[in-house]
Amino acid sequence: MADSLLAIGGLHCGYGSTEVLRGVDLAVGPGEIVAVLGSNGTGKSTLNRTISGVMRASHGSIRFDGIAIGRERPSAIVERGLIHVPEGRRIFPDLSVRENLDLGSYRRARPRRASNRDRVLSIFPRLAERQGQRAGTLSGGEQQMLAIGRGLMAEPRLLILDEPSLGLSPLLVEELFTLIKTINAEGIALLLVEQNVVQSLEVAERAYILDNGLFVLEGSASEIRNNPNLKRAYLGM
Amino acid sequence: MWSPVILVPAILNGLMTGAVYALIALGLTLIYGVLHIINFAHGALLTAAMFAAFFAHQWLGIDPYLAAVGLTPLFFLLGYGLQRFVIGPAAHGEDRNILLVTLGLAVVTENALLYVFRADTRTINLPYAFDTIEIGTAFLAVPRVIAFAVVIAVALALWLIMRFTDTGKAIRAVAKEKFGAELCGIDVAHIYAVTFGLGTACLAIAACLLLPTYYVNPTAGNAFVLIAFTIVVLGGMGSVSGALAGGLFVGVVESLSGLYLGESLGQIGIFVMFILVLLFRPSGLFGERT
Ligand SMILES: Nc1ncnc2c1ncn2[C@@H]1O[C@H](COP(=O)(O)OP(=O)(O)O)[C@@H](O)[C@H]1O
Ligand SMILES: [Mg+2]
Numbered sequence: 001m002a003d004s005l006l007a008i009g010g011l012h013c014g015y016g017s018t019e020v021l022r023g024v025d026l027a028v029g030p031g032e033i034v035a036v037l038g039s040n041g042t043g044k045s046t047l048n049r050t051i052s053g054v055m056r057a058s059h060g061s062i063r064f065d066g067i068a069i070g071r072e073r074p075s076a077i078v079e080r081g082l083i084h085v086p087e088g089r090r091i092f093p094d095l096s097v098r099e100n101l102d103l104g105s106y107r108r109a110r111p112r113r114a115s116n117r118d119r120v121l122s123i124f125p126r127l128a129e130r131q132g133q134r135a136g137t138l139s140g141g142e143q144q145m146l147a148i149g150r151g152l153m154a155e156p157r158l159l160i161l162d163e164p165s166l167g168l169s170p171l172l173v174e175e176l177f178t179l180i181k182t183i184n185a186e187g188i189a190l191l192l193v194e195q196n197v198v199q200s201l202e203v204a205e206r207a208y209i210l211d212n213g214l215f216v217l218e219g220s221a222s223e224i225r226n227n228p229n230l231k232r233a234y235l236g237m
Numbered sequence: 238m239w240s241p242v243i244l245v246p247a248i249l250n251g252l253m254t255g256a257v258y259a260l261i262a263l264g265l266t267l268i269y270g271v272l273h274i275i276n277f278a279h280g281a282l283l284t285a286a287m288f289a290a291f292f293a294h295q296w297l298g299i300d301p302y303l304a305a306v307g308l309t310p311l312f313f314l315l316g317y318g319l320q321r322f323v324i325g326p327a328a329h330g331e332d333r334n335i336l337l338v339t340l341g342l343a344v345v346t347e348n349a350l351l352y353v354f355r356a357d358t359r360t361i362n363l364p365y366a367f368d369t370i371e372i373g374t375a376f377l378a379v380p381r382v383i384a385f386a387v388v389i390a391v392a393l394a395l396w397l398i399m400r401f402t403d404t405g406k407a408i409r410a411v412a413k414e415k416f417g418a419e420l421c422g423i424d425v426a427h428i429y430a431v432t433f434g435l436g437t438a439c440l441a442i443a444a445c446l447l448l449p450t451y452y453v454n455p456t457a458g459n460a461f462v463l464i465a466f467t468i469v470v471l472g473g474m475g476s477v478s479g480a481l482a483g484g485l486f487v488g489v490v491e492s493l494s495g496l497y498l499g500e501s502l503g504q505i506g507i508f509v510m511f512i513l514v515l516l517f518r519p520s521g522l523f524g525e526r527t
Contacts, residue, residue: 102406
């Protein structure tokens with residue numbers, strides 16, 4: 001896709017001599033929600049870390065907005081508006097909720113920090129009540145909201161969410177997927193990495209199935225939803 | 238012996254000495270808390286700062302307190318550069334290597350100083366060095382009162398930086414969550430270097446506060462860093478407020494043991510206490526959390 005916001009081609013990446021990604025192609029269009037699905041240990045988080053510049057690919061290209069970012073540092077990639085909300089939240093436990101949000105705009109959208117904070121806190125009223133509290137004392141669900149809120153503080157153009165529903169109660173998972181649609185409605189493209197297949201395919205326009213370091217299938221969400229063999233083979237359902 | 242006429246001045250003097258200990262410990266604990274390394278070059282850098290202040294006075298006639306204004310930013314840059322371009326790259330991300338690099342740095346610095354300046358002990362003469370201020374029944378040396386006030390001001394400034402600036406928040410963020418910080422666009426190598434720079438800048442201030450009443454030779458900094466290390470453990474490794482409280486406390490312990498055990502045994506009190514704390518409260522006397 002020539003006009004993709006994010007375009008990845010022939011990506012190889014690994015740890016030491018073990019190759020985890022073995023030639024991955026992926027595209028996310030502007031304003032699109034794309035899901036990456038696959039069971040544990042197939043390399044989804046490795047893919048995210050490589051996109052955000054924390055890990056280096058051994059081969060392949062990553063383009064954001066048509067510009068090669070594969071050699072850029074994480075801070076430069078953040079500056080472009082490619083924001084990664086990692087698996088496991090990775091919030092700052094000793095800092096207050098408010099300070100966590102503020103650091104979301106450390107590199108980008110700094111002048112609009114106050115107004116963006118108001119907006120994020122209106123999306124997450126539970127965080128608004130706990131602004132001065134140490135982030136480490138929040139519940140798991142609240143920490144996930146804080147992690148997403150911190151990501152939104154940078155005014156992302158593309159937001160990568162790595163397993164945001166992990167460890168959340170069914171009710172919160174429901175809320176989360178509603179939130180994903182709300183974020184997307186503002187024009188933010190999303191790369192959604194999930195093990196929650198059913199709900200991810202409901203919000204995503206397209207999806208990729210990752211297995212053993214390769215995309216074994218890509219297609220529209222409905223195509224993938226209606227493919228029973230595929231579900232059994234790769235998604236364990 | 239226990240009369241307040243003797244006790245109060247001893248405690249006040251202890252607090253004054255302890256303030257400079259606290260400042261040296263502050264730099265050490267800051268670096269430990271963020272980079273998770275013990276900076277073995279801390280003593281050598283303090284010695285270097287003392288020589289810098291000494292020669293600023295000797296050659297240029299600059300008063301040590303005035304020299305601090307220039308030496309503090311200079312040593313910040315020195316610390317920044319050391320971490321960014323020497324310690325960081327040489328360590329390849331391994332803590333064990335960082336330890337060896339800072340140790341190597343200490344040996345090189347110390348020997349360079351020894352080669353250039355010999356083992357001679359030098360002091361400077363200042364007109365106000367023996368001036369005293371009377372507070373109640375206590376006579377306090379002016380340089381010590383100045384040192385105390387400056388350290389409190391520096392600690393306050395550091396607290397404000399950590400609390401209210403983006404760089405300060407980033408330092409606290411990196412201390413506990415490096416990966417999350419990187420994903421916020423925080424340049425971890427830069428923040429490490431800033432932290433090391435702040436720790437080194439503390440030494441420049443400490444050196445300028447010590448010089449009016451203390452001597453300098455190529456190993457002068459080591460005695461202070463040994464005490465500072467004790468303070469860092471007492472205060473809880475990585476705790477800035479713990480370092481401040483611990484420093485003042487150790488100053489008082491030293492002063493009181495000097496009073497009751499004799500001048501030459503003053504520091505023994507510190508190390509006896511250190512061992513007791515390690516035995517009974519390994520997380521530190523003022524340790525917040527571990
Ligand atoms: N830091 C690491 N060092 C070495 N191997 C790793 C590291 N992180 C992940 N791996 C390995 O890479 C593979 C993919 O991991 P990951 O990308 O986390 O998968 P997923 O996110 O799909 O669960 C796994 O086999 C995992 O054991
Ligand atoms: Mg993962």
